[in-house]
Amino acid sequence: MSYRLGELAELVCGEVVGDPNYLIHSLSTLEAASSGQLSFLANPKYANKLNSTKAGAVLVKDAFLATNLDNAIVVGSPYLALATLTKKFEGDVSTFSTSDLNTVSKEAVIADSAVIGEGCVIEPNVVVGEHAVIKNNCYLGAGTVVSRNVSIGEGTHTYPNVTFYHGVKVGKHCIIHSGVVIGSDGFGFAPSKEGWVKFHQLGSVIIKDNVEIGANTTIDRGALENTEIGHGVKIDNQVQIAHNVVIGDNSAIAGCAAVAGSTSIGKNCTIAGGVGIIGHLTITDNVHVTAMTLVSKSILKSGSYSSGTGVDSTDKWRRSAARFRRIDDMAKQISELEKQVKKLLTEG
Amino acid sequence: MSYRLGELAELVCGEVVGDPNYLIHSLSTLEAASSGQLSFLANPKYANKLNSTKAGAVLVKDAFLATNLDNAIVVGSPYLALATLTKKFEGDVSTFSTSDLNTVSKEAVIADSAVIGEGCVIEPNVVVGEHAVIKNNCYLGAGTVVSRNVSIGEGTHTYPNVTFYHGVKVGKHCIIHSGVVIGSDGFGFAPSKEGWVKFHQLGSVIIKDNVEIGANTTIDRGALENTEIGHGVKIDNQVQIAHNVVIGDNSAIAGCAAVAGSTSIGKNCTIAGGVGIIGHLTITDNVHVTAMTLVSKSILKSGSYSSGTGVDSTDKWRRSAARFRRIDDMAKQISELEKQVKKLLTEG
Amino acid sequence: MSYRLGELAELVCGEVVGDPNYLIHSLSTLEAASSGQLSFLANPKYANKLNSTKAGAVLVKDAFLATNLDNAIVVGSPYLALATLTKKFEGDVSTFSTSDLNTVSKEAVIADSAVIGEGCVIEPNVVVGEHAVIKNNCYLGAGTVVSRNVSIGEGTHTYPNVTFYHGVKVGKHCIIHSGVVIGSDGFGFAPSKEGWVKFHQLGSVIIKDNVEIGANTTIDRGALENTEIGHGVKIDNQVQIAHNVVIGDNSAIAGCAAVAGSTSIGKNCTIAGGVGIIGHLTITDNVHVTAMTLVSKSILKSGSYSSGTGVDSTDKWRRSAARFRRIDDMAKQISELEKQVKKLLTEG
Known part of the structure; x- marks a missing residue:
């Protein structure tokens, strides 16, 4: 062509x-x-x-x-x-067959109460649970599991082996890659004398339109309220979004980043690969975080943020890291020197 | 209700x-x-x-x-x-149907020699291999693969698309989320002139009771002996547990943490998100490790441990990181200054 | 035996x-x-x-x-x-049955135009798309999805629930573990006034012979050209390989490492766990990178490289991290002291 x-x-x-x-x-x-x-x-x-x-x-x-x-x-x-x-x-990205437009594979298992829109492709070994609603022109790749009460908006494409837990809501024209899990339990436990008591996760996940989610990314359901992914958000592979996280419209999150529970990220943010953002923080709009930074406090001003140290030869780095352990002593030595020199200068 | x-x-x-x-x-x-x-x-x-x-x-x-x-x-x-x-x-968390209690889907593929207990739900497209034993009241979500000789204890619930390799043993009342892989080969290779020679992984994985394992987490089988997960351990999403790791009872490991081969973690530890623990270490009981810390030596005393640097604006951080590369020189400059000032003070 | x-x-x-x-x-x-x-x-x-x-x-x-x-x-x-x-x-590592040699399960779904070699084992719920070619003596574990036009070389073994996107090429005698995704879209978007515009990924993934890929690892297809994994490369669990990455022969990459787009890694490199390598870099042959290092610039000389800081008690680390934020000031204080002391020494 x-x-x-x-x-x-x-x-x-x-x-x-x-x-x-x-x-x-x-x-x-x-x-x-x-x-x-x-x-x-x-x-x-x-x-x-x-x-x-x-x-x-x-x-x-x-x-x-x-x-x-x-x-x-x-x-x-x-x-x-x-x-x-x-x-x-781009050629045809279908998984099983280029001619399976408008078809529901007879090898798919679809609950009687599920509603499948027009123009959908449902590939072999897809499972669609009770009362799930798949809108028009969706594509469900082989082996994808759509649990009970899930709704998937018009034109959304899932590649093979995606898992949606019960009740999750996905918008229109989303692209969801293989191995993604949406709606798994948030990591919530209360300590007790008998060990951890599970906080059953009663919320769900809401994903807006035009969202893309990379391979093997996980998005947990909320504890009491929902986890929310805004319009046009792009998420790369192996990203972890914990319970009750809210991600603003058009933000992009690169591979292997992780956002801990109840943190809210603004609009148009770009989070680089391997970044970790701890729980219960607020990140405002238009924030950029560089690769493998740990964000341990809220960011209320737009701009670029970083943590860590630069790469060095291991020998040299080892000396630097050893000094880092004693940097507090170094600062105290400097203070002491300043006092002494001041004294010398004054006396002189 | x-x-x-x-x-x-x-x-x-x-x-x-x-x-x-x-x-x-x-x-x-x-x-x-x-x-x-x-x-x-x-x-x-x-x-x-x-x-x-x-x-x-x-x-x-x-x-x-x-x-x-x-x-x-x-x-x-x-x-x-x-x-x-x-x-x-909590409502019904079943995947396919709310009425599938006590049922084995006719769309599941179960080896003749597998033993399925009473009260089990086995959803569509589950595969259960030869001589696998599923005890009473288990729930196997759609698309889960239980390989040969696996045993799963009473009341354990797996969500869809979980994979158990051959011979893995899982205890009672565990919850295993979608995309989890248990029993994959540990990463063992010996260097040779012809490239890496695979160390076939002959051990297995033993998971005790009341363990929860988050979505897309991986737990490798042991090289010669087993990988072991203690009673009541809670593991979040996308955690990597390497071969021959032993995790003590009631420890909790948050998202994206990784524990390298043959490391042993004690009881009641809390490992925060993104932590890395290198191989062949011993972490004692009641240790807490903060987010994205690299643990590069054994921890033999209870308490809280950290590494890394705090987040800063990228501009300011860049200056700090540049200085870090020269921190050894800074320390030497301080020593030299101390000598000179001491001399000045003595002479004065 | x-x-x-x-x-x-x-x-x-x-x-x-x-x-x-x-x-x-x-x-x-x-x-x-x-x-x-x-x-x-x-x-x-x-x-x-x-x-x-x-x-x-x-x-x-x-x-x-x-x-x-x-x-x-x-x-x-x-x-x-x-x-x-x-x-x-090592005993038999088959998933479903020890007697399924030379058999294609009747529960597998195989397109008419797919070509399956002799001696292959294709387990239940495997899906093989149109024009895929599976050479002799391959083993496809239950639930694996082989999309259209994929080719898999002789003797390659995939464990359950692996996903190959359309057009991916895999060599001979590879071992691919459960949950692996090969050929998913690279993370490419161009910013526009209306949000992110998807850069459809037109390249593929080429994997050479004797490669092993760990559980839940993801390897993205290239944007315009291919992502390439060399002969004898060993990749551990939960590794992320972005689009257009090239990995040289016999390199080994440990768990949870991530290589960003268009970076090229040489031969015989060993990348430890949790390492991040940013995009568009060149790493030469025989480079070792220690655990959780961020590689933010090209490495053109063989040797070992590191970044980060050592683990410490959280209390002591907190003081060190606070000082790190002011290390640039410390360096300036040292310079000022040197000037003053030099003056004192000269005057004296």
Whole structure:
């Protein structure tokens, strides 16, 4: 499937430099691209790559960058334009069969009281429990379990082996990757003389529209109230969202991050990979947290936050870490020195 | 389903202040509660919330806190009491059907030699291998795989899509959440000229009674001996327990923590989220480790342990991290200064 | 099943001290071993354990260590020898049945256009999509989903509930543990005024031969090009490999590590547990990274690398962490002191 360069330019409100009838059959990086492929230059810092690329055409931000290219699309944000065009070049992502549109596999197990919308694909070995409601045009990948009373909004796609616990609510046009678990019990126990007493988790999980959730991510149900994931939130693989967490619209959370119980994250936040955020905190809007930071107090001012230390050779790091254990003593030594030097200076 | 306040008080050995016939239909937080709901005040620090709550009744620790409330239950530990009562207010947590008690789905695949106890629910697409033994009143959620020779104790509940490898033993009244894998191979390889040689993992996993294991947690089988999880241990989501780890009774491990091979953790420990404990260590009883700490040596004394640095604005943190790389030099500068100042003071 | 000591010695090119006809029925540690068991001494530091062991025979490196033992095998690397011998003592690891060799379960759902090699075991509830190719002697554990156009090389074993997305390619003799997800979408989104625009992931995942992948690990498909895992790579549980990562031959990655997008790791690297490596970096060959290190810049020189701080009592750590926030001030105080002392020394 090929597209005319002019047609692609139109889709991204860009301007063709060169031949609008040039045919593009796929997308590629500047390094790997060849004839018939469209590439992109997101960062003008790498403009020298344009000299050597064999790409048939390139998405660029400024017209002058297109000077030495046979074909280009000039567009405000080449990366956004490329992302937009990926949709055109994606093949069929169905799991079992390319022809299973509008079909419910006879190998799926669906409770009589479940309601399945029109245009749904339900693959082999899917289980849908009592009173679950699957709206129109949903896709449920093989082995997915939709428990009782779950509702899934229009056009939502789950890949294989996803698990929804009872009563969870998922919005429209969400994408949920394999191994995701939504609605498992929050980690709540009260200490007693006889050991831990389980706090049965009575809340649920509410996921709004256009949310994407990465492979093997877990989102626990609330203890008394619900766990909530806002509109347009994007969550990467192996993220852990604990009970009663609230995540604001359009925030993005990268792989292996974890948010502990009852913490609330604002809108448009970007949480990098491996970040941990402890429980009962408030993170305001537009906060960025860098990789593997531990957030141990609320963040009430937008901006970028970090913790940890930089990577070093293990030998050198070992000395630094040993000194860190004595940094309080070092500070006291400095104070003492300051007193003594002050005295010397005064006496002098 | 509603309960009389007096009835609930009795269950938690509490004392009613107000009307023992007041009907409670559900539980809620002080902020969200309304008429007919029972709430709780766990921390006297927030006693002012009692003035504004609309809760029909509140669990409180001290009778004087009940003064301005229409109805209350006075009880030693309101949080423990609340946890105890959650059991009464939890609906049916079955996956597929509320009426599948005592039933084995015809969509389950069960080996002829497997032994299934009385009162078990086995949902669609469960697979039970040869010679597996499922004791009475177990619940196996849809898509769960119980491999050959596994034994599962009375009353244990697994949610959908759990995997037990061959020979694993699970105790009574455990709760195992979706995506959990128990008995996968420990990570053992010997280096050789031809690359890594696999150390086939010949041990198994033994899980005692009343253990809860969170979603997508993994517990590896032992290399030669077994991996062991003690009585009443509670493990959160996405925890990794490596081969030959031993966890003592009633310890609790929060989300995304990881315990490396052959480490032994004592009783009544609390390991916070994201903690890493390296291999071949001994952690004694009653140890608490704070979030995202790396434990790199044995802990032989009870108490609380930490590592890492506090969160800061990225700009300020970057300066601190740069200084950390030179902290050994700083310490040497301090020593040199001390010598010089001592000399100056002596000479003076 | 027992083996003569001489037979085992031959398998590992070792030399018997004692009775070559002594029968070994299993393997064990020095502490736990009893008569009829073969144990090992990997580290000569623990040679005193040889005095008390009840092992029937021991793998040792030096002949003199065998002096007081009834039976021993002297071999260059006792640990490598033991690893080699584990293969002999491993029982059947099949999930459902020990007699299902060469069988495709009638409870598996296999597309007509899929090609299944000879000698394959396909367990109940496996789903194999259109045009997938499963080469000879593969084992697909119960509940595994092999999507359209996937190819799996000869002799590869997947445990239950693994998910392969469409088009993924897996080599020969790989072992893939339960809950693994291969080929899920990389985390790619372009910011726009209307929120995040998905960068559909058009690449795939290529896994070479002899790779082992631990339980619940996730490996994302590439954005434009492929994610690649080299020959003989060993990956532990709950590891996250992002899109377009390339991992060189024979590297090993321990539990809960994460490698962000487009990072390339060399050959023979060992990445410890909980390590995070940010995106777009290059890690050269033979690099070791210690547990929970954050690698935030490329590593172009072989060696061992670390970050973080050592574990301490929480009280003492809290003071250290507070000082760390002011370490830049401390450094400035030291500079100022140096100036003043220099002045005093000069004046004196």
